[in-house]
Each structure stands twice: as C-alpha cells, then as structure tokens.
Amino acid sequence: MTAQTHLPSLLSRTGAVSALTIAAVGGSLIVPGGAPEAQAASAYATKALKVAASKKGAPYRYGATGPSRFDCSGLTLYAYKKAGKQLPRTAQQQYNRTRHISASQRERGDLVFFHSRGHVYHVGIYAGSGKIWHSPKTGSVVKLTKIWSKSVRYGRVR
Template sequence: MTAQIHVPSLLSRAGAVSVLTLAAVSVPLLAPGGAPEAQAATSHAAKALSTAAAKKGAPYAYGATGPSRFDCSGLTLYSYKKAGKSLPRTAQQQYNKTRHLSTSGRQKGDLVFFHRGGSVYHVGIYAGQNKIWHSPKSGAVVRLEKIWSKSVYYGRVR
C-alpha cells in the first residue's frame, strides 16, 4: 500500500519553485517508508528529476557538479546524490553503472545517454514526452529540451 501525500497540504509548506517543479515533473509523491521496495527505486528517480528541474537556468561549467553550475554528468550526479544514490563522475562511467533499458522501457527519471560510435558523450534525465533535463554546453543553462537524436541509450540508476 502506498501512502500518498495530498498536494494541497504539501503546497501550503512549499515555495513557488517547488510548486512549479511538482507541476513540471507530474509524479506521485510518496510518504517516507510508505512505498514497497519496487516503488522506492521510482521515488529516487522522481527526486532526482525534480532536483534537476529545480536547477533550471543554472549555467553550464565544464567539470562542475553544483550546486549552482553544472556540466551534463555533473547535473545527473548532483541530482541523484540529492535522491540518495551515488553515480560516477562522467557520462560514460554513469552509463556503465546503470541498468540498460529499451526505449519502450524508459521512465521519468531514467538517464538518457547520447552516443557516437559506441562512446557516450552526453547525459540528461528523462522527463517524459521525449524530453530531458540537461546542462548542454558552454554558454548554455540547465534546461528542458526535446531529445534531438536517435543515437541514445537509456539507463536506470540502481
């Protein structure tokens, strides 16, 4: 049995950014200890996704892992760390550590890895509707963007 938090009571304690994040992520909220083990993994993904969304507008910086600047794998590392999961530093290392999925098996909060010739060069967090939260490149900011390539792998953080 899943213990769900009623959003109106949560909103009375949440700030505007949290409200917008909840709306953007559209995931059920689970009370601590209220989810069975299978759903607990999903709550980590939901927390990581909402953390990434909350960093919207943070500037890209090569090698940065937050809390105010990120590169692509720094954003995923930071987001999952806030959700209680550890990831290695680079996109390729993160891909190597995840459970690999088919496109049809992907869920919100899974990692999306962009590859060329078998080498992973970029990572983001799947937000649903074929979009990811990511920190794309120098001069850009953390943003929600449509997946632009078919050369992607999906991975679930364990």
C-alpha cells in the same frame, strides 16, 4: 471508501469511463500497449528529476557538479546524490553503472545517454514526453529540451 476502491463500482455502473473521469476520482489508468512512461517512477528517480528541474537556468561549466553550475554528468550526479543514490563522475562511467533499458521501458527519472561510435558523450534525465533535463554546453544553462537524436541509450539507476 477511497477513490481507488470506489473506481471498480463506478466502472461497473457506467460501463465505460473516460481517462479524465478516472483521473478526477484519483484512480489510475492502465491501457494495454500504453506507454511505459506512464508507470510510476521510483521515489529516488522522481526526486532526482525534481532536483534537476529545480536547477533550471543554472549555467553550464565544464567539470562542475553544483550546486549552482553544472556540466551534463555533473547535473545527473548532483540530482541523484540529492535523491540518495551515488553515481560516478562522467557520462560514460554513469552509463556503465546503470541498468540498460530499451526506449519502450524508459520512465521519468531514467538517464538518457547520447552516443557516437561506441562512446557516450552526453547525459540527461528523462522528463517524459520525449524530453530531458540537461546542462548542454558552454554558454548555455540547465534546461528542458526535446531529445534531438536517435543515437541514445537509456539507463536506470540502481
């Protein structure tokens, strides 16, 4: 009997179980109204997120697409390419190519687009908990950062 099939009997015997107990037996917890980011991301989005995270500390270089230097859209292009998905080169083109989703629908691995006056100027990969992996600017490196603006849109790579 697996933990997944054992979970219903555990719940019926105990009545109530904490989220930690469920996690300890390998189950999953679905909470009505819970954060959608708790949902499992697609395999390619998960892989792209891991690739981006593996580039932590790589220097920013305008126009660079890896493997050792990146600009913002170069990082997302590289990460998704390693995950088996093709993206166009620029942040605006990537936004145009993704399926647009709301903040409440975002999941780890989705793209986060920063915009101003109808123009997308920056992109990162959503890491969960309001943070992104991105390559921010000249003089900086690939890093995990809290989303700093409310002027963001989300896109899911198809």
